[in-house]
Amino acid sequence: MLNIFVEANCNRYVRDECTYCHVYEPLMQIDRSQWHLLPAQAQVMADKIRQIDLFNQLAQQEINFTGGEPSQNPHLVEIFHIFRKISPNVRLHTNLDIQSNTHSRWLRLVDIMKLGGRVDFTLYPTVWEKHQKPLLQEILGLQNELIVNMIFEQVPDLVTQIETMKQFFGEQGAKFHPTLTLLEKHRERIEQLLNEKPECTEAEFNNAMADIESYTTAGGFTFGVNMILGFYVDEHGQRAMVSQPFPKDVNTLECTIPRGTIEIMTVQQTGEMTPCCDVGNLKCQPKFGNLLTDSPDEIMRQIEISRQKMITGTAKNLQNIKNGQPGTPVEEGIPPYCV
Numbered sequence: 645m646l647n648i649f650v651e652a653n654c655n656r657y658v659r660d661e662c663t664y665c666h667v668y669e670p671l672m673q674i675d676r677s678q679w680h681l682l683p684a685q686a687q688v689m690a691d692k693i694r695q696i697d698l699f700n701q702l703a704q705q706e707i708n709f710t711g712g713e714p715s716q717n718p719h720l721v722e723i724f725h726i727f728r729k730i731s732p733n734v735r736l737h738t739n740l741d742i743q744s745n746t747h748s749r750w751l752r753l754v755d756i757m758k759l760g761g762r763v764d765f766t767l768y769p770t771v772w773e774k775h776q777k778p779l780l781q782e783i784l785g786l787q788n789e790l791i792v793n794m795i796f797e798q799v800p801d802l803v804t805q806i807e808t809m810k811q812f813f814g815e816q817g818a819k820f821h822p823t824l825t826l827l828e829k830h831r832e833r834i835e836q837l838l839n840e841k842p843e844c845t846e847a848e849f850n851n852a853m854a855d856i857e858s859y860t861t862a863g864g865f866t867f868g869v870n871m872i873l874g875f876y877v878d879e880h881g882q883r884a885m886v887s888q889p890f891p892k893d894v895n896t897l898e899c900t901i902p903r904g905t906i907e908i909m910t911v912q913q914t915g916e917m918t919p920c921c922d923v924g925n926l927k928c929q930p931k932f933g934n935l936l937t938d939s940p941d942e943i944m945r946q947i948e949i950s951r952q953k954m955i956t957g958t959a960k961n962l963q964n965i966k967n968g969q970p971g972t973p974v975e976e977g978i979p980p981y982c983v
Contacts, residue, residue: 646702646731647910648689650723651711652679654739674913679712681913686723688936689911690730695940698947700730702909709736710910715749724756735762737793740776750779757786766793767805777812784816791868797888799838799849802871806831809869822862829856830869846873846890882927885971885981894970897926899982902955906947911935917943919950929977930954958983 652674693699707727714720714736728734742750753763763783768776783790794805810827813820830853837844837852844852859868873887873895887895900907901919910918915936918928930950933943957978964972964980971980 645706645708645908646693646699647708647710647908648681648686648727649711649910649912650681650686650709650714650720651717652913653716654712678913680717680719681723683719683722683726685913685915685936686719686726689915690726692935692940692943693730696943698906698944699909702906703727703731704733706733706735707731709734713739713741713749715742715752717752718748720752721755721759724759724761728759728761733762735764737764737766739768740765740779741768741771742775742779745779745782754782754786757783762787762789764791764793766795767808769805769808772808780812781816788864789866791870793870793872795872795874797874799834799844799889801889802834803831803838806834806869819863819865820867822860823865823867826857826860826867827869830871846887846893846895849890883979883981894965895981896965897979897982899954899958899978901951902958904951919954926979926982927977928954928979928982930957954978954982 693703707730709720709724709727711717715738717723720736724734724736736753736756738753744750757763765776765780765783792809794802796802796805806827810824810831813823813827833852833856837849841848853871858870859866873889875887875895876884878884885894886892899919906919908919909932912918915934915938917932917935918926919930919932930953931946932950933946935943938946953976957974957976960974960976961978961980962983964970964974965983973980
């Protein structure tokens with residue numbers, strides 16, 4: 645999958661909350677003049693993607709418009725047209741915190757859905773009733789796929805958010821019964837875990853949820869639920885080593901690149917590329933080149949240089965964790981939680 649930053653303005657409903665957001669660090673990095681990805685830049689990126697086999701393969705899987713808040717970009721629909729020419733699967737992730745169905749941000753999303761793009765969203769309980777719920781109802785009339793992100797600061801938060809989704813889909817008719825079944829399985833398992841182990845560890849949580857599918861394609865509607873840990877982010881945009889729901893457990897990310905596989909590449913508006921899931925504040929220093937300014941040959945050269953750094957850096961991280969020294973920086977610039 646290719647993550648493409650098309651907009652760096654997050655437009656969150658509580659501005660201070662941006663410091664807890666996984667894209668907080670790029671918002672600090674990117675100058676306001678570069679907040680909008682421009683169609684001409686998108687075309688350069690698309691042309692380079694065609695020329696690099698690795699990126700072309702990732703694009704065929706999925707191109708994801710991210711940010712910030714993608715719907716803020718006034719050129720969004722034109723940019724969609726550009727990337728849709730190189731990928732059959734272009735989706736966009738929104739906070740859906742939009743005031744009405746006449747707002748320009750919403751109309752851009754409608755155009756993209758009508759053109760065959762998919763819109764996913766993150767559930768924010770504080771704006772659910774007023775903004776997200778009425779627009780989600782309209783989304784269901786425009787597309788037959790949806791992924792909902794649920795960010796949780798405590799495990800019980802998930803039960804509340806799942807109940808919100810259950811109530812919503814329960815009002816939408818028989819087509820969504822499989823979606824309700826999936827949500828109920830998640831709710832039952834989380835409540836069982838909380839009853840048995842109210843102070844569960846991250847490992848216990850993951851084990852409890854391991855055999856429950858996150859997707860259902862029954863009933864003519866594809867639905868996915870993605871549960872995302874909340875993390876504190878400091879004033880420098882540095883993500884904590886432990887999550888908010890599991891503050892006693894060192895959180896680690898399995899990095900596939902040292903093992904020879906690149907599954908995700910993130911491209912910021914500036915063209916700078918970071919590997920894997922680093923869309924925000926992981927602060928991975930090995931860079932994979934610039935999709936706007938570097939030639940395909942230079943990008944491939946830089947990928948190999950960075951891959952070698954990641955092999956040694958993640959090995960050192962793992963050793964530091966085993967030695968009881970999690971969070972110790974390594975000279976390769978690999979985030980301390982990547983192993």
